[in-house]
Amino acid sequence: MALQAGIVGLPNVGKSTLFNALTAAGATAANFPFCTIDPNVGVVPVPDPRLEQLHAIIKTNVIIPASVEVLDIAGLVRGASQGAGLGNKFLGHIRSVDAVLHVVRCFDDADVVHVDGDPDPIRDIETIDTELALADLDSLNRRTDRFRKAAKTGDKEATFHLGVSERLEKMLNTGKAARNGGWTEEEWVSVRDAQLITAKPVLYVCNVDESGLGGDNAYVKLVRAHAAQEGAQVVVLCAKIEAEIQELPLEDRAVFLADMGLPEPGLAKLARGVYALLGLQTYFTAGVKEIRAWTIPVGARAPQAAGVIHTDFERGFIRAEVYTVPDLIAAGSEASLKAVGKMRVEGKEYVVQDGDVMHFRFNV
Helix, strand or coil, rough: CCCEEEEHHHHCHHHHHHHHHHHHHHHHCCCCCCCCECEEEEECCCCHHHHHHCCCCCCCCEECEEEEEECCCCCCCCCCCCCCHHHHHHHHHHCCCEEEEEEEEEECCCCCCCCCCCCCCCHHHHHHHHHHHHHHHHHHHHHHHHHHHHHHCCHHHHHHHHHHHHHHHHHCCCCCCCHHCCEEEEHHHHHHHHCCHHCCCCEEEECCCHHHHHHHHHHHHHHHHHHHHHCEEEEEEHHHHHHCCCCCCCCHHHHHHHHHHCCCCHHHHHHHHHHHHHHHEEEEECCCCEEEEEEEECCEEEEHHHHHCCCCHHHCEEEEEEEEEHHHHCCCCCHHHHHHHHEEECCCCCCCCCEEEEEEECCC
């Protein structure tokens, strides 16, 4: 199943500009065309220079990066959970995502009207959080009623879920997100089962203007302080600049970034931010047919990594041949890697490291 992130934010914060930049990145990625699932969903690649480093030595016609499925949720406004604006129509879509990208306006521009007057990042965040919490409460009330009825019969499992559900209701009614409940592992299973939007991990995307790329402005500092309080992540970018980058020919982008004083596009930071938020990492398979990036949880063992390719690989796992991209570059070829002992043989207990290149041996 594809990794999914949903973009939320008030109208006119740069959300659609960012989504368009993301989808344009997919459209221009070699061997990985952007595809539209519906007008509000796109599949975009995760930038990774190690793919080209592998390709420089292992020649192939197909390079497949890891990908993120991005859902563009219509701009939410006050009252969206009760049907105001267009947001309510799409709130259901976001329940299935792995992470929420909350775009926050962190710039001043008299020509870009703000729905609530002047920019105020914390007020804007609280507006969105309130609407998401109200939407959660609506579905949670039905869940609580169901478990309350079952608990009356003496059902111990229902009693446990009822306790979690009632605690969630209290949290949401006081404006606290479900993800910040300090849950035990067993309780968290119940919380996840409720499919609450506010249980999703959040990456705050501070959308700044060009002048805001040189360092944190006052708005960004406010967002960072807010995010720190709830253990959330923050990425700073300029959606307008990101859109301009995607309009340039590939060969001109490096020059543009250098002129802007940027080491890389903000979209690369965003992709890495999603991975860090979800505790994910990448490993590679490389051969003449294709070079491909695969997404796995940090801490996954070799059989689990193999299972991402096919369940048969995990079930019949025997061993994995493993090396790193820097070692391949230094050796010049896989044959030379083996000759100098840099291609390791690892078993079932091997914990895969970010950037490993792996060949699996299995028997089903």
